[in-house]
Amino acid sequence: MELELRHARIVVTISTTGSISAGAQELGLPQPSLTAQLRRIERAVGGDLFVRSRSGVTPTELGARLVPRLADLVRRADEVMAEAQAAAGGPLQLGNTEWTPPTLRDALQAALPGTPVQTxxxxxxxxxxxxxxxxxxxALVPRVPGPGGPGSGESDTGEPALGRALVVREPVWLAVPRGHRLAGRELLRADELAEVTEDHGLPWVRxxxxxxxxxxxxxxxxxAAPARVLHQVNSHQEAMNWVRVTGVAALTTPSGAVPEVTLVPVAGTQRVxxxxLWRGSAVSRETLHTLVDTVRAYYCGYARSRPGYWAWMQRHPDEFRELHRYLPEPVGA
Incomplete structure (x- = not known):
C-alpha cells in the first residue's frame, strides 16, 4: 500500500487527540475502522507509530520521527488546495439545517467580503x-453526542473526508404557549415533563x-413519553407554529424556538x-476561523434576543465553554 494524504490525516489526528477513540470521534469514523486503517498504515511504513495503552497513545521512536513530517504534509496540502480554490474565485456555499435566517448569510458575507457567500x-x-x-x-449540522448521527461516516473510498469544529452545545427545553402557567417555572426535571404537562392540560406535538x-x-x-400527541412535525418551525397557534407543548433547542412561545428550562436533558463540517482541503484555516467565529457571535446575538436564554447562559457559562469570549464577565471577576 502506498501512503496517501488521507493516511497522513489519520495519523496526525490520532496523535493530536491522544487516543484512537478520540481520533475516531474527531474524524467521524467507527473506532474499529480507524484501528484497521492505522494497522494498514503501520504495515506500509514498516513499524508501529504509537504505543497503545488505556490512557491513550504515545508515539514510538518511529512515530516521533514521522508524525511531524506527516503533519507538515497535511498543512501544506490544505494550504495548496485553499489557495487554488481562492484563485478560482468560486463562492463559499454553506449548508444549514431547519432554516437559514437571511441575517446569518449577511453576517457571513460581511465577515468574508472578498468571497461570495451562498447558503x-x-x-x-x-x-x-x-x-x-x-x-x-x-455545513452546520446538529449532532447528538454518541455513536452515529449526522456528521458521522466516511467517504466511499474509506477516506475520513470531513473536518469538524464544535460551534456550541445547546440544551433541549420545553416550549409552551405564552401566558401558560408552566411559563413561570424556573426549571423542570426531564422526568416531570409528561406528568406536568398532562396535569396542566397540555397535549404535545412530536x-x-x-x-x-x-x-x-x-x-x-x-x-415518560406523553400520552396525548396531536401531531407529528418535520421541523422546529412547524412545531413552534403548533405551540403558538394550537396551544400545545413541544421540545426544542433554543435556536429552534420563536419569540411567540415561552421556553422552560429542563434539567439534565440531552444536549445537541x-x-x-468541511472537506479537509476545501477551506483555508483563516476562512475556517472566520466561519466559526462569525457563527458563534451570531448565535450569541440571537441569544440576546431571548432574555430568558441569555440570562441562563450568563448564569451557567460552563455549559457554553465554546462561547466564553462572547459572554460578559461575571460580576466581581
Whole structure:
C-alpha cells in the first residue's frame, strides 16, 4: 500500500487527540475502522507509530520521527488546495439545517467580503453528503453526542473526508404557549415533563420518525413519553407554529424556538451539538476561523434576543465553554 494524504490525516489526528477513540470521534469514523486503517498504515511504513495503552497513545521512536513530517504534509496540502480554490474565485456555499435566517448569510458575507457567500437549507444527512461530494463548501449540522448521527461516516473510498469544529452545545427545553402557567417555572426535571404537562392540560406535538430531532425526544422523554400527541412535525418551525397557534407543548433547542412561545428550562436533558463540517482541503484555516467565529457571535446575538436564554447562559457559562469570549464577565471577576 502506498501512503496517501488521507493516511497522513489519520495519523496526525490520532496523535493530536491522544487516543484512537478520540481520533475516531474527531474524524467521524467507527473506532474499529480507524484501528484497521492505522494497522494498514503501520504495515506500509514498516513499524508501529504509537504505543497503545488505556490512557491513550504515545508515539514510538518511529512515530516521533514521522508524525511531524506527516503533519507538515497535511498543512501544506490544505494550504495548496485553499489557495487554488481562492484563485478560482468560486463562492463559499454553506449548508444549514431547519432554516437559514437571511441575517446569518449577511453576517457571513460581511465577515468574508472578498468571497461570495451562498447558503442552502437541507436535512442534516443531506448536508453531510453534499459536503462529502463537494457541492457544499461546509455545513452546520446538529449532532447528538454518541455513536452515529449526522456528521458521522466516511467517504466511499474509506477516506475520513470531513473536518469538524464544535460551534456550541445547546440544551433541549420545553416550549409552551405564552401566558401558560408552566411559563413561570424556573426549571423542570426531564422526568416531570409528561406528568406536568398532562396535569396542566397540555397535549404535545412530536417530531416524525425520520426527522433528526426524533431520537433526541426519545432520549429526553424516555419512559415518560406523553400520552396525548396531536401531531407529528418535520421541523422546529412547524412545531413552534403548533405551540403558538394550537396551544400545545413541544421540545426544542433554543435556536429552534420563536419569540411567540415561552421556553422552560429542563434539567439534565440531552444536549445537541451544532457542528461545522468541511472537506479537509476545501477551506483555508483563516476562512475556517472566520466561519466559526462569525457563527458563534451570531448565535450569541440571537441569544440576546431571548432574555430568558441569555440570562441562563450568563448564569451557567460552563455549559457554553465554546462561547466564553462572547459572554460578559461575571460580576466581581
Amino acid at each position: 442552502r437549507t437541507l436535512p442534516p444527512q443531506a448536508a453531510v453528503e453534499a459536503v462529502q461530494r463537494g457541492s457544499l463548501t461546509a 417530531s416524525s420518525g425520520d426527522h433528526w430531532f426524533h431520537s433526541v425526544e426519545r432520549r429526553v422523554l424516555g419512559a 451539538e451544532m457542528v461545522l
